[in-house]
Amino acid sequence: MAITDVAEKLLVPPSGGTFAALASSIRRHRLASVGLIVIVVLCLLALLAPLIAPFDPYHQDLYAVLSPPSAQHWLGTDNLGRDLLSRILYGARVSLMTGLLCTFLAAAIGVPIGLLAGYTGGAMDAILMRVTDAFLCFPPLIFILAMSAALGPGLSNVILSFALFGWTGFARIVRGQALLVRELPFIEAARATGVSRFRIMWRHVFPNTLAPIIVAISITVGGAILVESGISFLGLGVQPPTASWGKELRVGFTYLEVVPLFSLAPGLMISLAVLGFNFLGDGLRDALDPRLNGFDR
Amino acid sequence: MADTNSGALVEAESLSVHFPRHRSATRPGIAAVDRIDLKIHRGEILGLVGESGCGKSTLARTLLGLIEPSGGVVRFGGDSIGNLPERQMRPYRRRMQIVFQDPYSSLNPRMRIGETIAEAMFIHGHATKSDAAPLVADLLKLVGLDPAMAGRFPHEFSGGQRQRIGIARALAVRPEFIACDEPVSALDVSIQAQIVNLLHDLREKMGLTFLFVSHDLAVVRHISDRVAIMYLGRIVEIAPKERVYDEPLHPYTQALLLAVPVPTRTSQKRSARKVMQGEVPSPLNPPSGCHFHPRCPHAFAPCALKQPPLREVATGHFVACHLYEPQQRSAEPDHAEDSARREGQTPHGGGSQVMSTNPGQMIERSGEYR
Amino acid sequence: MSTVDATTAIDKGPPNDRPGGLLLDVRDLRITFSTRQGDVNAVNGVSFDVRRGEIVAIVGESGCGKSATALSLLRLIPELPGRVTGQILFEGDDLYKMSTAEIQAIRGDRIAMIFQEPMTSLNPVHTIGRQVGEPLRVHRGASADDALARAAELLGGVNISEPEIRIRNYPHQFSGGMRQRVTIAMGMGCKPDLIIADEPTTALDVTIQAQVLELLCQQVDNNHSSMLIITHNLGVVAQYADRVFVMYAGRIVESAMAHELYSDPRHPYTMGLLSSVPRLDQRATERLAEIAGQPPDPLKLPPGCPFQPRCPRAIDRCRVEMPPLEAVSQTHKRACWVDAHG
Ligand SMILES: Nc1ncnc2c1ncn2[C@@H]1O[C@H](COP(=O)(O)OP(=O)(O)OP(=O)(O)O)[C@@H](O)[C@H]1O
Ligand SMILES: Nc1ncnc2c1ncn2[C@@H]1O[C@H](COP(=O)(O)OP(=O)(O)OP(=O)(O)O)[C@@H](O)[C@H]1O
Ligand code: SF4
Ligand SMILES: [Mg+2]
Numbered sequence A: 001m002a003i004t005d006v007a008e009k010l011l012v013p014p015s016g017g018t019f020a021a022l023a024s025s026i027r028r029h030r031l032a033s034v035g036l037i038v039i040v041v042l043c044l045l046a047l048l049a050p051l052i053a054p055f056d057p058y059h060q061d062l063y064a065v066l067s068p069p070s071a072q073h074w075l076g077t078d079n080l081g082r083d084l085l086s087r088i089l090y091g092a093r094v095s096l097m098t099g100l101l102c103t104f105l106a107a108a109i110g111v112p113i114g115l116l117a118g119y120t121g122g123a124m125d126a127i128l129m130r131v132t133d134a135f136l137c138f139p140p141l142i143f144i145l146a147m148s149a150a151l152g153p154g155l156s157n158v159i160l161s162f163a164l165f166g167w168t169g170f171a172r173i174v175r176g177q178a179l180l181v182r183e184l185p186f187i188e189a190a191r192a193t194g195v196s197r198f199r200i201m202w203r204h205v206f207p208n209t210l211a212p213i214i215v216a217i218s219i220t221v222g223g224a225i226l227v228e229s230g231i232s233f234l235g236l237g238v239q240p241p242t243a244s245w246g247k248e249l250r251v252g253f254t255y256l257e258v259v260p261l262f263s264l265a266p267g268l269m270i271s272l273a274v275l276g277f278n279f280l281g282d283g284l285r286d287a288l289d290p291r292l293n294g295f296d297r
Numbered sequence B: 001m002a003d004t005n006s007g008a009l010v011e012a013e014s015l016s017v018h019f020p021r022h023r024s025a026t027r028p029g030i031a032a033v034d035r036i037d038l039k040i041h042r043g044e045i046l047g048l049v050g051e052s053g054c055g056k057s058t059l060a061r062t063l064l065g066l067i068e069p070s071g072g073v074v075r076f077g078g079d080s081i082g083n084l085p086e087r088q089m090r091p092y093r094r095r096m097q098i099v100f101q102d103p104y105s106s107l108n109p110r111m112r113i114g115e116t117i118a119e120a121m122f123i124h125g126h127a128t129k130s131d132a133a134p135l136v137a138d139l140l141k142l143v144g145l146d147p148a149m150a151g152r153f154p155h156e157f158s159g160g161q162r163q164r165i166g167i168a169r170a171l172a173v174r175p176e177f178i179a180c181d182e183p184v185s186a187l188d189v190s191i192q193a194q195i196v197n198l199l200h201d202l203r204e205k206m207g208l209t210f211l212f213v214s215h216d217l218a219v220v221r222h223i224s225d226r227v228a229i230m231y232l233g234r235i236v237e238i239a240p241k242e243r244v245y246d247e248p249l250h251p252y253t254q255a256l257l258l259a260v261p262v263p264t265r266t267s268q269k270r271s272a273r274k275v276m277q278g279e280v281p282s283p284l285n286p287p288s289g290c291h292f293h294p295r296c297p298h299a300f301a302p303c304a305l306k307q308p309p310l311r312e313v314a315t316g317h318f319v320a321c322h323l324y325e326p327q328q329r330s331a332e333p334d335h336a337e338d339s340a341r342r343e344g345q346t347p348h349g350g351g352s353q354v355m356s357t358n359p360g361q362m363i364e365r366s367g368e369y370r
Numbered sequence C: 001m002s003t004v005d006a007t008t009a010i011d012k013g014p015p016n017d018r019p020g021g022l023l024l025d026v027r028d029l030r031i032t033f034s035t036r037q038g039d040v041n042a043v044n045g046v047s048f049d050v051r052r053g054e055i056v057a058i059v060g061e062s063g064c065g066k067s068a069t070a071l072s073l074l075r076l077i078p079e080l081p082g083r084v085t086g087q088i089l090f091e092g093d094d095l096y097k098m099s100t101a102e103i104q105a106i107r108g109d110r111i112a113m114i115f116q117e118p119m120t121s122l123n124p125v126h127t128i129g130r131q132v133g134e135p136l137r138v139h140r141g142a143s144a145d146d147a148l149a150r151a152a153e154l155l156g157g158v159n160i161s162e163p164e165i166r167i168r169n170y171p172h173q174f175s176g177g178m179r180q181r182v183t184i185a186m187g188m189g190c191k192p193d194l195i196i197a198d199e200p201t202t203a204l205d206v207t208i209q210a211q212v213l214e215l216l217c218q219q220v221d222n223n224h225s226s227m228l229i230i231t232h233n234l235g236v237v238a239q240y241a242d243r244v245f246v247m248y249a250g251r252i253v254e255s256a257m258a259h260e261l262y263s264d265p266r267h268p269y270t271m272g273l274l275s276s277v278p279r280l281d282q283r284a285t286e287r288l289a290e291i292a293g294q295p296p297d298p299l300k301l302p303p304g305c306p307f308q309p310r311c312p313r314a315i316d317r318c319r320v321e322m323p324p325l326e327a328v329s330q331t332h333k334r335a336c337w338v339d340a341h342g
């Protein structure tokens, strides 16, 4: 997959600070900056939802169900007469949060496994990678669905099941990177100094796998938002009355002919978020290529 | 210098290291280090020189337990450490250090150099988080760097500055033995002199032991007590430095000394150095017999057939060459002497140096030297 | 700001038996890195030139800005902490006025750089063969197979034995000196007009060093190209260079024909340098001669001559006023207030 390819290229970018390097390369890359702006705006909207939402998202006005956009309700109302704009703003909190949580949880499982496998090598590597492969054999979406169904509907179950099946990507990327990093002389130098194995992994190998992890996180968040939307769309994710984009899309879908905006608006938001994260990820991938990075002024 | 067995701090016995030729290779690989016997005495500085790629770094790293030997034994202070797992290796790590050849890649690009140096201190309990800063500053000053640089990342330094950071890191552990792999190659002569003098002082004052790998034969002569010359994974000559420089016996040593560029302007440019001719041998496929024979001006019949053992030809002077093998001499005395006389050229004494070793002086004892 | 190197004027003097058109002309180059402690003035107004067919050496203190100078010639100083001012003319064209595409077409093709630390220019995840062949594919449009075959040839040229097998190795499987030779082979692939070699032979033993330098010189002779070589090895300078620039604390303090520098050094730093060289043709003394003191901190350069705190001949004027780079003969310049002789 493309990401591992990138991971190879990202090996030890010339600059010392990952984040400084990332920031400067994003600025230079147009697509990445677009993605970043989209993400920042979406996050701001989500964070500020209580302040900027015109209505309480749970307030029902049964006299004005499925109303078209108006000066009062910019995007109209839903089937229970709740303000759609407010619901989408609040839904952004749920959807983005879920995306991020899913990703971080997956990374939290995958990264240590990858580090351990890649740095230790040998039997440990073989065992851990067989386990990873086993997980990869399952079609993830179906399993997440099945698990969500088994555990019962609810957001936390979606997050859990996503993490349970989403960590493999991180493990593979990190393992690949760790395999390369451990051959580098500074690891041998750390061994020669007497640094313990755990500390080498944590202080020496891990920071040098950060760049591809960040790229992967960015792309995974997009995927997770999509998964959450899909599961909510199928009715297994967030439960009423909580709003999420997938949920709105599902309900709105029923009324597609009556009020198209009801489903279009959340759909658009999902696409925006997913594209934003993917642009950022792609951009980071290109911009962080050490053979190009820093070589131009 | 201690002449006893107990004086050996670091010892290699028939040490070999083999690498695969490439990732998927099954055929025999590179014998980077080939059955080497070596002793480094406590408080001694042993210089190690040899052609690029002949296995000097590999030997140094193996002595430090960083590469697992494919054969043979490494001893440190009498304990065998060759195949110890990392955890059992740790008590030895504090006693021995290495300055790596490539300073840039041996520094973690994500760590400030102050952290790198402090880490070495923490691990061995020489400092705590609170009192590390002044110690790091002292070390940086010791190697001629500005203590204010501790907060910088490796890429913010010049090549020579990074090399000195590597030296500071090794010193931070306060070891007994340091293997310096080309520690001054990136330094200008004046700072090089400072560092060489520093190492010298450390030896004088604290009794440190050094393995000093370098291509600069003048620096090696300056700093070392003994000098070992390697060729294609084997030690071909080892002797006290005066003997190596004044009376080099092995034809490779002689060729090496002739090729040193001299910093004076000679009238004819680019011709002053007598450069050794012939193919550079491949460690993948080493020549038979004496590995040097295809390039050796003195090579004669047995050279291609049999590998000459390292033999003591004068007190403390060991050489692995058929010219100094007593049996060969009696078998083919004329040929050997003739070729030596005809072509033997040494930098310091003209053509007859090769012969200056009285055959009677040659001692039959082979192998062990101390 | 004292007017230091107003030496942009090209000295047209030195007798040079080879065609001496101006290939590279650097004028008043200044390089600053901003760090958390403040601005590091790595290079402070350096001017020099390289003529066609010439081998020019730069020597100087560790950290005096030699590599920074070399990197700036190819616009390789990262924009973020670095700032470059001055003019760098390559065949009369200002490299800093070119577009990215133009400069990329020059890098590795017309000007090749051999980096000081080989691992910085080698990618640990690609085979040696692929990396040595890369410039040929980029600039000459060679096919992958041709590039690989040529890579093996080039590696053979720098004395790597069995190159056909070795091209399949990765950088970490090479010794330090072998990596250095790989970067040299990489630099020579496209037969560049100018080779910038930053300490190209530090990791090589004397015999291979001689062979590799010989090879580089042959390239220079055969292609009428030029070489800018940065080195600490004064023996190499003596043997191979036509002209020498001595740098100290980001400035050129002496420039001369190579033989002049050895026979008649005029700057106290150069004299100190020459006397610090450990030599095989002299008896070893107990301690090597060093130049007392430390090089100045580029964050706070002393006023006046930067070498003054360490200079055995300093006079009062040295403490306050920067000496300009002045000609002592047609080919020889030095920046020192004292009329010193070695
Ligand atoms: N990890 C490795 N895998 C495979 N081969 C290796 C590895 N490390 C070293 N070698 C090979 O072993 C031989 C000796 O390498 P070593 O680094 O010890 O040489 P060296 O004497 O230090 O040379 P130099 O002076 O150039 O640094 C070389 O042929 C090299 O290619
Ligand atoms: N990215 C950077 N950020 C801050 N300072 C830097 C950076 N790069 C180089 N420097 C500083 O600039 C000065 C010049 O560095 P440069 O690499 O040019 O030295 P050099 O002459 O090549 O030395 P050496 O002989 O040791 O390689 C040094 O003092 C170095 O610390
Ligand atoms: S053994 Fe023979 S080939 Fe080898 S160095 Fe001696 S004379 Fe030369
Ligand atoms: Mg080496």
Ligand SMILES: [Mg+2]
Pocket (backbone or CB within 6 Å): B158, B159, B160, C066, C067, C068, C116, C198
């Ligand atoms: Mg440099």
